[in-house]
Amino acid sequence: MSHAxxxxxxxxxxxxxxxxKRKDQSxxxxxxxxxxxxxxxxxxxxxISPILRLKINRSLCNFHCAHCCEEPYMTRDLKxxxxxxxxxxxxxxxxxxxxxxxxxxxxxxxxxxxxxxxxLDKNLDKLIEVLDPMKHLIILDTNGWTFDEDKAKWFAxxxxxxxxxxxDSMIEEEHDSFRGKKGSYKRVLRALDAAKKxxxxxxxxxxxxxxxxxxxxxxxxxxxxxxEEIPLYVTLAKPVGTAREQxxxxxxxxxxxxxxxxxxxxxxxxxxxxxxxQPGRCITVKGINTVNHDGEIVPCxxxxxxxGNVTKEPLSLILDRGMKNSWLGPYRDECIIGxxxxxxxxxxxxxxxxxxxxxLLPVPYEHGFGRTRAVDE
Amino acid sequence: MYFxxxxxxxPGEGMRLFGKEPSNYYKLTQPKLDYxxxxxxxxxxxxxxxxxxxxxxxxxxxxxxxxLNANPAYANLLKGVHIPFVFQRIGSEADLGSNLENTLLxxxxxxxxxxxxEAHFKAVLQSNSxxxxxxxxxxDSRYQGFIDASQGAAVVGWYFPQALQEYDVxxxxxxxxxxxxxxxxxxCLSGGMxxxxxxxxxxxxxISDEHYTPIVCLSAYVHADPRLVxxxxxxxxxMEFWCMTNxxxxxxxxxxxQWAGGITVFG
Numbered sequence: 001m002s003h004a005x006x007x008x009x010x011x012x013x014x015x016x017x018x019x020x021k022r023k024d025q026s027x028x029x030x031x032x033x034x035x036x037x038x039x040x041x042x043x044x045x046x047x048i049s050p051i052l053r054l055k056i057n058r059s060l061c062n063f064h065c066a067h068c069c070e071e072p073y074m075t076r077d078l079k080x081x082x083x084x085x086x087x088x089x090x091x092x093x094x095x096x097x098x099x100x101x102x103x104x105x106x107x108x109x110x111x112x113x114x115x116x117x118x119x120l121d122k123n124l125d126k127l128i129e130v131l132d133p134m135k136h137l138i139i140l141d142t143n144g145w146t147f148d149e150d151k152a153k154w155f156a157x158x159x160x161x162x163x164x165x166x167x168d169s170m171i172e173e174e175h176d177s178f179r180g181k182k183g184s185y186k187r188v189l190r191a192l193d194a195a196k197k198x199x200x201x202x203x204x205x206x207x208x209x210x211x212x213x214x215x216x217x218x219x220x221x222x223x224x225x226x227x228e229e230i231p232l233y234v235t236l237a238k239p240v241g242t243a244r245e246q247x248x249x250x251x252x253x254x255x256x257x258x259x260x261x262x263x264x265x266x267x268x269x270x271x272x273x274x275x276x277x278q279p280g281r282c283i284t285v286k287g288i289n290t291v292n293h294d295g296e297i298v299p300c301x302x303x304x305x306x307x308g309n310v311t312k313e314p315l316s317l318i319l320d321r322g323m324k325n326s327w328l329g330p331y332r333d334e335c336i337i338g339x340x341x342x343x344x345x346x347x348x349x350x351x352x353x354x355x356x357x358x359x360l361l362p363v364p365y366e367h368g369f370g371r372t373r374a375v376d377e
Numbered sequence: 378m379y380f381x382x383x384x385x386x387x388p389g390e391g392m393r394l395f396g397k398e399p400s401n402y403y404k405l406t407q408p409k410l411d412y413x414x415x416x417x418x419x420x421x422x423x424x425x426x427x428x429x430x431x432x433x434x435x436x437x438x439x440x441x442x443x444x445l446n447a448n449p450a451y452a453n454l455l456k457g458v459h460i461p462f463v464f465q466r467i468g469s470e471a472d473l474g475s476n477l478e479n480t481l482l483x484x485x486x487x488x489x490x491x492x493x494x495e496a497h498f499k500a501v502l503q504s505n506s507x508x509x510x511x512x513x514x515x516x517d518s519r520y521q522g523f524i525d526a527s528q529g530a531a532v533v534g535w536y537f538p539q540a541l542q543e544y545d546v547x548x549x550x551x552x553x554x555x556x557x558x559x560x561x562x563x564x565c566l567s568g569g570m571x572x573x574x575x576x577x578x579x580x581x582x583x584i585s586d587e588h589y590t591p592i593v594c595l596s597a598y599v600h601a602d603p604r605l606v607x608x609x610x611x612x613x614x615x616m617e618f619w620c621m622t623n624x625x626x627x628x629x630x631x632x633x634x635q636w637a638g639g640i641t642v643f644g
Contacts, residue, residue, distance in 0.1 A: 005498075
């Protein structure tokens with residue numbers, strides 16, 4: 001049987017929904033639209049436009065999830081480990097305003113607000129204002145606990161663009177147990193409904209451990225998202241944070257390949273799915289970077305190693321340094337922190353070595369990535 | 378000696394590679410060769426003349442292996458993964474880009490999806506780039522010899538997909554200038570026709586449940602936009618063609634552990 005070859009250029013590769021969203025941005029947020037267009041033009045020159053994921057409020061959280069990669073950053077964990085608070089300053093509003101300015105100049109157009117639980121930050125409205133929702137898409141990560149209709153309307157009213165709500169199992173007891181919070185599953189369903197009513201863009205975020213993608217439960221989550229027309233963002237459990245000792249959770253290539261197969265069947269994606277005209281690949285530096293509460297930039301949501309501090313150096317310099325690191329910049333298909341055993345070993349031993357010197361994460365550049373090879377070295 | 382113990386080209390002066398020591402993270406498995414199956418696919422998906430027999434295909438392929446084995450400069454090439462193929466140009470499509478888009482990739486898609494009906498094959502041209510009218514041959518590639526030989530006659534050859542793994546694309550091309558001629562056979566940098574034919578015959582080459590496989594570069598083909606390169610890659614269970622940027626940053630080109638230029642030997 002003959003099938004026509006799909007030749008997908010940038011425009012043709014966009015779904016109708018995505019095209020409509022872009023059209024909408026051109027009217028509602030012209031500067032965002034302009035940056036997206038510039039990114040497509042600059043892509044061939046090596047331009048990148050990564051998401052900046054802001055871990056705010058010292059990663060404060062009201063949950064105790066089994067797979068949390070943030071626990072070592074939280075005050076409650078530091079108190080337990082060393083009996084004192086984190087002495088490093090939390091970035092202030094003016095520093096975030098400056099970060100927004102530098103990001104805009106660089107061509108970046110997406111900020112994710114995360115924690116911990118970002119909604120616990122009492123200054124969230126002021127933060128959104130200084131980040132400037134007309135220049136950047138403001139995306140909120142939430143566990144949904146307090147995200148009711150009023151909160152969703154409040155976030156949309158501030159210029160918020162999207163809510164990313166975590167749901168780790170379609171089985172209520174399983175989700176609540178994984179998240180360490182009874183009643184959480186029901187609140188997630190409420191939060192999804194609230195986000196829809198507030199006309200926010202929406203996705204469900206779910207974490208998979210080894211073999212979950214082959215389960216009936218996971219298939220039922222995919223089906224649910226299909227019926228509800230909610231994109232499902234899948235993250236791989238990483239052997240970091242609370243899960244540092246959980247080697248058995250690490251997904252294999254079979255898990256990841258199955259997800260790639262399911263991408264054709266359902267509206268699901270991972271951080272490595274082809275998007276914005278780029279092939280599926282590891283997105284360290286080029287696709288997403290985390291900004292710790294003190295300004296340290298970590299080139300992936302799940303790593304604990306920094307590539308520089310944005311309160312001390314320009315953002316552009318830090319990102320360029322990251323792109324020239326041999327682990328982070330060059331093209332590679334696999335998720336290095338989720339799948340590459342050599343990298344995981346290097347990462348976790350760097351953390352263990354640094355913890356002998358300091359209890360504070362992330363590991364500064366000179367103690368981690370600074371010890372690895374740059375491209376052309 | 379031009380190739381090392383795993384069949385990779387030993388880098389010469391000025392070559393730019395990802396690492397000094399070759400890595401084995403992205404790997405291919407040498408398949409058990411089934412000449413009949415390969416020939417059947419090449420015929421079914423329009424890259425082999427119907428009249429070629431398996432006896433002829435096999436004996437011509439094995440004769441090339443004998444020539445490589447007999448040549449100390451080239452014998453190590455056989456220590457790397459190698460795939461036999463047959464290719465004959467059919468029709469009069471002179472433009473390389475049109476031929477790639479309209480004929481070769483379509484044939485490859487047919488072969489791949491026949492082998493993996495639940496997987497996809499797709500081609501993506503980054504930033505609305507075009508193939509027709511935009512592809513020429515690299516001056517050092519010796520690829521014109523392959524095209525001439527395959528016009529109206531069946532070429533039998535071997536594709537060595539990892540011979541130039543970790544080389545940047547410029548170095549994949551430049552190293553050809555220092556490769557000696559191969560007595561009794563021909564050699565070229567791999568490009569669109571030979572790689573397509575090899576993957577049509579062996580559509581499972583880049584697919585693995587166990588490990589990540591290299592991304593193969595069609596480096597004999599040069600896009601008019603010097604920032605663009607042509608690649609074939611697995612995406613999990615799927616196969617994809619990409620015409621995409623070669624720029625790592627605004628001032629440096631890509632150099633990847635996963636990208637692999639190939640060498641093709643044909644007779």
